Each structure stands twice: as C-alpha cells, then as structure tokens.
Amino acid sequence: DELYAGFAGRGYEYGPLFQGVRAAWRLGGAVFAEVCLPEGVDGGGFGVHPALLDAAFQALLIVGGQGSGEGLGERVRLPFAVSGVRLGGGGAVRLRVGVRLVGVDEVAVDLADECGRFVGVVESLRVRSVSVGQLAVVGAGRDCLFGVEWERVAAEAVRGVVVGPVVASLSGGDVVALERLAGSGVVPDVVVLTVPAEADCGAGGVVGGVHRVVREVAGVLREFVMDERWAGSRLLVRTSGAVVVESGERVGSFAGAAVWGLVRSAQAEHPDR
Incomplete structure (x- = not known):
C-alpha cells in the first residue's frame, strides 16, 4: 500500500494510469509481481499496453540494489535499453511478472497472464543507477521544459x-x-x-x-x-x-x-x- 507514496516521496511520481503494481514478492535476487491496468482502461490493440509494461518494469525499483536488500533505499534503477523481446498474445489487462538478474545492471523480465500462459519476455533489460538526489533535481525542474522559439531572419x-x-x-x-x-x-x-x-x-x-x-x-x-x-x-x-x-x-x-x-x-x- 505504501509503494507509490514511497516513490513520490523521492520525487518519482507516477500518475494514476501508471500505478499498476498490486502485489510483489522478493525471492533472493528476483522479484515477482502482479500488475494491472486501472479499471476502464482497454488493453486491446496493444501487444502489451504501455502502462501495463511500465508497471511490470517498476519491479526494478523493488529489486533495488540487485537483490542486496537495498530495496527502496538511496538509489533506484531505471530502464535504459531492451533486447530480446518476444510477445505472445495481446490485449492483457492484468499480468504476472518475474524480474530476475542476468548480469550486472541487467535483468530479464517474464510476463504471463493470470493463468500462467506466456504473454512475453524481455531477455535483457539494462538499467542505469540513479541517485535520489538526481531524481529530486529532475522533479524540481518539471516546469522548466525547453522549447523552440523562432526568429525572423532577412x-x-x-x-x-x-x-x-x-x-x-x-x-x-x-x-x-x-x-x-x-x-x-x-x-x-x-x-x-x-x-x-x-x-x-x-x-x-x-x-x-x-x-x-x-x-x-x-x-x-x-x-x-x-x-x-x-x-x-x-x-x-x-x-x-x-x-x-x-x-x-x-x-x-x-x-x-x-x-x-x-x-x-x-x-x-x-x-x-
């Protein structure tokens, strides 16, 4: 119940559509989670709905220090690059997720439906470690986005x-x-x-x-x-x-x-x- 409040307290705020983690368990260096889309959001038309996939990746934040027990400590690990992506069926609104370590700053993500049927797999999801301080700086500048302004030139x-x-x-x-x-x-x-x-x-x-x-x-x-x-x-x-x-x-x-x-x-x- 305190997961998203903890994220927000560190300047990493998720909107209602992206608060999809419902339960999670840690087993050694792996995290298993149940994620779902908010009620009324249709998962049709997607291999995996972007908000549902984002919720699956949020298990990275629970893994924290690569299974060291750091969890919601002073650093979080954010998705950086993916490879080896395979999808099965589409249109899911609820997933069971397994996030397991496969290397330094690298995890694999397994996706299944509520009955355990294969939905997809990300064989390699590389992450980058970001300090809470860095996130705070980003949060402080959220109203300072860059824009393009045009000048007339003869x-x-x-x-x-x-x-x-x-x-x-x-x-x-x-x-x-x-x-x-x-x-x-x-x-x-x-x-x-x-x-x-x-x-x-x-x-x-x-x-x-x-x-x-x-x-x-x-x-x-x-x-x-x-x-x-x-x-x-x-x-x-x-x-x-x-x-x-x-x-x-x-x-x-x-x-x-x-x-x-x-x-x-x-x-x-x-x-x-």
Missing part, C-alpha cells in the same frame, strides 16, 4: 553559395554540383542546400517523392562530411513548409519534414558542420 542574412534545389530525379545532381564547386577551388564558409516545398510531388506520389528527396539530401550530406575540401565549411539546409512555426500553420512539405529528421541526426554525428 534572406540577405543567409550568405553562402547555393547548391540546389534538390533535383527531381535520382541523378545525384546536387552531389555533382557540390563536386564541381569544390573542384573550382571555391570553398565558401556556408553552402546552402534548398529543399523546395513542392519536392514531394510528382511521379510516385507523396511517398515516392519523400523517399527520393531524403535519398538525395542524404547523398549531399554524405559527400559534404566525407570530402576534406569542405572541412572548414558549414552546410545550411533550407526547407519551406516543413515545420509549424506559428499557430494556424500546418506542415505543407512532407519531404521537408523528413529532411528535418535526417539532418538533425547528421547534426548529432557531425556537430558544427
């Missing part, structure tokens, strides 16, 4: 050599243009690649257009980061209609939106390029 403020727009074929035209530019000995500080808003139209429909544009932009990105001649330059990818900037707007370019995701990944791998 077009002439974006200086650079324009490469593009993305061609409407798979010819790799922009990579060719990039190669010609590098071969000319001109190495600008900024290279601008423009993805036109209508790039996802044409043969193949929207899906085909999105795939084509993403492939072409990926080709430009790859050439840009692999060719040492561009080591001192930055690539600016300019889209139109790819994101919602002001209320009342809507995404008008699915290709541009997909390019955003691609470029954000490239940014993470190649900072400041």
Whole structure:
C-alpha cells in the first residue's frame, strides 16, 4: 500500500494510469509481481499496453540494489535499453511478472497472464543507477521544459553559395554540383542546400517523392562530411513548409519534414558542420 507514496516521496511520481503494481514478492535476487491496468482502461490493440509494461518494469525499483536488500533505499534503477523481446498474445489487462538478474545492471523480465500462459519476455533489460538526489533535481525542474522559439531572419542574412534545389530525379545532381564547386577551388564558409516545398510531388506520389528527396539530401550530406575540401565549411539546409512555426500553420512539405529528421541526426554525428 505504501509503494507509490514511497516513490513520490523521492520525487518519482507516477500518475494514476501508471500505478499498476498490486502485489510483489522478493525471492533472493528476483522479484515477482502482479500488475494491472486501472479499471476502464482497454488493453486491446496493444501487444502489451504501455502502462501495463511500465508497471511490470517498476519491479526494478523493488529489486533495488540487485537483490542486496537495498530495496527502496538511496538509489533506484531505471530502464535504459531492451533486447530480446518476444510477445505472445495481446490485449492483457492484468499480468504476472518475474524480474530476475542476468548480469550486472541487467535483468530479464517474464510476463504471463493470470493463468500462467506466456504473454512475453524481455531477455535483457539494462538499467542505469540513479541517485535520489538526481531524481529530486529532475522533479524540481518539471516546469522548466525547453522549447523552440523562432526568429525572423532577412534572406540577405543567409550568405553562402547555393547548391540546389534538390533535383527531381535520382541523378545525384546536387552531389555533382557540390563536386564541381569544390573542384573550382571555391570553398565558401556556408553552402546552402534548398529543399523546395513542392519536392514531394510528382511521379510516385507523396511517398515516392519523400523517399527520393531524403535519398538525395542524404547523398549531399554524405559527400559534404566525407570530402576534406569542405572541412572548414558549414552546410545550411533550407526547407519551406516543413515545420509549424506559428499557430494556424500546418506542415505543407512532407519531404521537408523528413529532411528535418535526417539532418538533425547528421547534426548529432557531425556537430558544427
């Protein structure tokens, strides 16, 4: 009865939907638990309802110090990475859970229904140890979420050599243009690649257009980061209609939106390029 009050006392608060642990037992380094969805919540449409799976993983907090008896002590272990996931039937609203140690900071999770029938297994759930103090810091900052704010910039403020727009074929035209530019000995500080808003139209429909544009932009990105001649330059990818900037707007370019995701990944791998 005191489980969630204890969690909340350490700054780790679960909403009503996620308070699914009903009973738990410890046996050596393992924990067995009964978890369920709140009344009125339908588990249909899911292999395992996310709130039910989260409740199953909460047994990690009961395991605490890997079966050392630390339990609800000064550190908790939170899910970090999963592998070896297999599912049986779906739509369960109540589960029996077994969490057992299989390595350092690693457990396996077995899921069964009320009759003991196989529902699923997570062969490896890696966890990371977090101190109560760290959780308290996170809790204190819950109203301080980061957001994106937009600034209007005059077009002439974006200086650079324009490469593009993305061609409407798979010819790799922009990579060719990039190669010609590098071969000319001109190495600008900024290279601008423009993805036109209508790039996802044409043969193949929207899906085909999105795939084509993403492939072409990926080709430009790859050439840009692999060719040492561009080591001192930055690539600016300019889209139109790819994101919602002001209320009342809507995404008008699915290709541009997909390019955003691609470029954000490239940014993470190649900072400041």
